[in-house]
Amino acid sequence: xxxxxxxxxxxRVCKPMIRRFCSESEGKNILQCLKQNKNSELMDPKCKQxxxxxxxxxxxxxxxxxxxxxxxKADIPKFCQSILSSAASDTExxxxxxxxxxLKYADQRLSPDCEDQVQIILQxxxxxxxxxxxxxxxxxxxxxxxxxxxxxxxxxTGQVEECLKVNLLKIKQEGCKKEVLxxxxxxxxxxxVDPVLHTACALDIKHQCAAIPPGKGRQMSCLMEALQDKxxxxxxxxxxxxxxxxxxxSYAAKVAPAEGFSDLAVQVMTSPSKNYILTVIGVGVALLFxxxxxxxxVTKRVTQELKNR
Numbered sequence: 001x002x003x004x005x006x007x008x009x010x011x012r013v014c015k016p017m018i019r020r021f022c023s024e025s026e027g028k029n030i031l032q033c034l035k036q037n038k039n040s041e042l043m044d045p046k047c048k049q050x051x052x053x054x055x056x057x058x059x060x061x062x063x064x065x066x067x068x069x070x071x072x073k074a075d076i077p078k079f080c081q082s083i084l085s086s087a088a089s090d091t092e093x094x095x096x097x098x099x100x101x102x103l104k105y106a107d108q109r110l111s112p113d114c115e116d117q118v119q120i121i122l123q124x125x126x127x128x129x130x131x132x133x134x135x136x137x138x139x140x141x142x143x144x145x146x147x148x149x150x151x152x153x154x155x156x157t158g159q160v161e162e163c164l165k166v167n168l169l170k171i172k173q174e175g176c177k178k179e180v181l182x183x184x185x186x187x188x189x190x191x192x193v194d195p196v197l198h199t200a201c202a203l204d205i206k207h208q209c210a211a212i213p214p215g216k217g218r219q220m221s222c223l224m225e226a227l228q229d230k231x232x233x234x235x236x237x238x239x240x241x242x243x244x245x246x247x248x249x250s251y252a253a254k255v256a257p258a259e260g261f262s263d264l265a266v267q268v269m270t271s272p273s274k275n276y277i278l279t280v281i282g283v284g285v286a287l288l289f290x291x292x293x294x295x296x297x298v299t300k301r302v303t304q305e306l307k308n309r
Contacts, residue, residue, distance in 0.1 A: 010054060014047035032067055055124060060133045062097045071099060072114035079104045095133030106189045108216055119215065122186055122193045122223035128156040138175035139164060146170060158195035165248060173264060180251045188249065191219045197245060208232060
C-alpha cells in the first residue's frame with residue numbers, strides 16, 4: 001500500500017483513469033492523484049470502487065498513508081502518543097490515530113501541513129462512512145438499526161452520517177454516540193466536513209460569505225451570523241439545517257461539556273457563535289470592572305468621611 005507502483009490491481013483496474021487524470025504523476029503519487037479525482041463525473045465506477053477500498057485501508061492505519069504520515073510526523077507523537085504507546089507495532093490501529101488527529105483538527109491545534117491532510121480525510125469520510133474506521137467499528141449496530149436504508153445506497157454522499165446525527169438521541173451505544181458527537185465537533189471547524197449542510201447552504205455561502213476563507217469555522221460563523229441577522233434571508237433549507245445543527249451542538253455541549261479552562265477556550269473560539277459569546281463575555285468583564293471601580297470609590301469616600309469625623 002505504501003507504493004502504488006506495486007499495487008498491480010489498482011494499476012490494472014484504473015489504467016484508463018490513470019491515463020486520463022494522472023499521466024504526469026509519479027508512481028508513488030498515483031493513488032493520491034486518483035483520490036483527488038475520485039468524484040469526477042468522468043471517473044470509471046470500477047476504478048472509483050477500487051480507490052475507495054484503498055482509502056478504507058489507509059484510514060485504518062495512518063502508517064499506510066505515506067502522505068499523511070509525512071505531513072503529521074510531528075503532530076502524531078505530540079498529540080496521539082498514548083495510542084502509539086498502547087498499541088503493538090504489528091497490530092492495526094483501527095483508525096485511532098486518525099481519529100485523534102481529527103479531534104485536534106477541530107481544536108485547531110495541528111501544524112499547517114498536517115491540518116491540510118486531515119482536512120482531506122475529514123471531507124472524504126464525511127461523504128462515505130466506510131472511510132471512518134472508528135465510526136464503523138463503534139456504530140455498526142446503530143447503523144443497521146437506524147440507518148440501514150442509507151447504508152445500502154450504492155452511492156455514498158454523507159447520508160449515513162446525516163442519519164446518525166439526526167437520530168443522535170436514539171443512539172443507545174455510548175461508543176457510537178461519542179463518535180457522532182465528534183463528527184458534530186469536527187463540522188464546526190469546517191463546513192465542508194458537513195456535506196448535507198454545505199449543499200443546503202451553498203448559495204448562501206456564495207452570497208453571504210464569499211469573502212470568507214474556508215476552515216477554522218470561519219464560514220460556519222459567517223452563516224450563523226447571517227442566521228441571527230434579521231435583515232438577511234437565508235434559503236429555507238439552509239436555515240432549517242443550520243437550526244438543526246444548533247440544536248445538535250447544544251445537546252452535544254450538554255452531553256460532552258468542556259473538561260477544563262483550555263477546552264472551554266477552544267470550544268468558545270471554534271463555536272459558530274464565537275463573536276456573540278465573546279461580546280457577552282466582554283460586556284460582562286466591563287460591567288465587573290465598572291462595578292469594582294464604583295465600589296472602590298464609594299469605599300474610599302466612606303473611609304475619608306470616617307477619618308474627618
